[in-house]
Amino acid sequence: MIKKKERLIFISWTPQGRHTELFAKALSADLFFIPKNFTKTYGILLIIDYLLKTIKTCSIILKYRPTIVFVQNPPSFLPIIVVALSKIIKFKTAIDTHNGAFENPWIKIPLHKWSLKNADIVTIHNEILHQNLLSTGKFNGINFLVINSRLSDSLEVSNRNFENYFLIISSFSSDEPIQILLEGIELFLKNNSSFKFKVTGNYVRQIQIYKRFKTTKGIEFLGFIDDIYYLQLLSNAFGAISVSRRDDVQQFSLMECIGLGVPFISNLNKTNQLLFHNKMPLFELKPMDIANCISDFIKRKNELNENIYTLKSELLIKWEIDFNNLLSKLKINE
Template identity: 40%
Template sequence: MENRLKLTYLSWTDFNWHAFLLTKSFNAKIIFIKRIRFIKFFPRLVNVAFDYLIKSIKTITFIIKNYKNYFFFENPPPIASVIGLLCKKINKNFKYVIDAHNGAFEPPMINFPFVIKAFNNADAVIVHNNPLRIFLQSKNEFNNCTFFTLNDPIPEIPDYSIPSYKDKYFLVVTTFHGDEPVEIVLEGIELFLSKSIDSKVEFHVSGNYNKSINVYKKFSDNKKIKFLGFVDQETYHRELTNSIGVLTYSIREMVQQFAPMEALGANKPFISNRNLTNIELFDNKMVLTEINPESIAMGIEEFFMRKGELEKNIVYLKEQLTEIRNKDFNNLIRHLKLNDAII
């Protein structure tokens, strides 16, 4: 137990599956600093400001009590990384790592005061795909930044499969976030269905569709497209393990989507977009398409033609990606000199 307390990961979220899996790899203690619930009639910016203020106070208080720990800060939000920089300026022996996601390097997050300095003073900055790391290393503002790539792990997904449900639907994984081309994906699905009138396959769409209510209204009348809304983790895993496969898309070129890793963890083949990261990780072992309805419809057809091959490729991908991640993880551990803290 003493070893576990040497490493602490601070996440300004109620719960973060990515952060949970990362801390499990490091055998670290994770602290979720939850969102503060304020009175609804307060303006949103006021709520956010109070939320960040309270979280900052909690973060600094925790660090003061545990200043000998090795801290990992999740970014976004950038202010957590700046707190790490402040602590290092006060105590040069303070050690911190930034777990950085794509949004951390884009406006408005990258414009936050002192955040670039926080990156350059961190003991390491973890990014989650090689194309992003290579791009950032070419930027002069990150000359003193020590980047490491650490792909998301393949999670262990509980098997909730029910024989009577199997092979009847695809799971379309989305959060209805702005970087997910949900409408285009659904247009591609409708195009596929229009060409395959006799097909009995359905498409279950995850995520809170209230974030994009116009998209929901546009496709909700299609009886073969079912919107699940926000579901708990067990229900999500149940949908995943009973699906034919997964569709997941992002408009970003340099991002590692977690959904493909979840699909592999559930032994499900998937369809995604042909971006730099997916090409490097999966190449032709899974179905990769362009982001347009015609290509997506063709990708679904290709999925059925290659289904047996894709299922066999899962074993290869799991072995290869795990080997790559273990190598990258060990390089990071050696750099941070954390061998004694990792059991």
């Protein structure tokens, strides 16, 4: 627990974020989400939106006079503003950086690298990403710290009633191979009609996928759902599935599964292998391999129920070590 002699705040230019909420809670930081000011932001509206967010961010810092400010990155403008302000009124800065911040368009923002190099610490979420960034030679001089996402508290969801469905956790973003996943599920369903697959996420982002599979018996598209309903669905699922084309991303959805004690399936990549080391089934991104992996998951369910709690124990220990390292580097509670 953070002692109150330190005044920590956490700022995010997003409407919400479970990862940020859990991180801020661990830090005992006051959390401020600053959402868009307009429904659509482009052209002059984008400039005005960022200007209003900048004013709001500065007013929060000036009002609360924190000793340490954590910010979520991207968008990359937020850490630039906060690090620049820290040079004037003197406070420590920590940038909680997600994979997208190292890719276009955010990595091209002027002064972005300057903010990373001038922050007191830059947290990233898995060791594979860390290795990849260092190998490029473009991020020398940045004080990186690897810290996995904090696990959800399984006590947050009660009245669990496990049912015969898999929850497909998706946002329908371009780095999620949802069509390949659904093709594999379709193959599985040809010989297994007792399970259903509930797909979360705004499918309008890839409407052609929705049109292709909307009539497939056993597949149900839920669209965007709120956090309470999502956690209820996840905690009561027979299992969960989440996929990413990225090799160096820690999928927060899988950390939510571990926190809630729900076994899951994902695709085979370096990060998943490093974190889950054969305790959860991982598949190649091929429809037949996906179908076979789901069948294997069902056969191994009792074993996987045990494995998920072993994983939870291991990752909680790792979190505590990394988190205490973060506190030490920022001289919190000293």
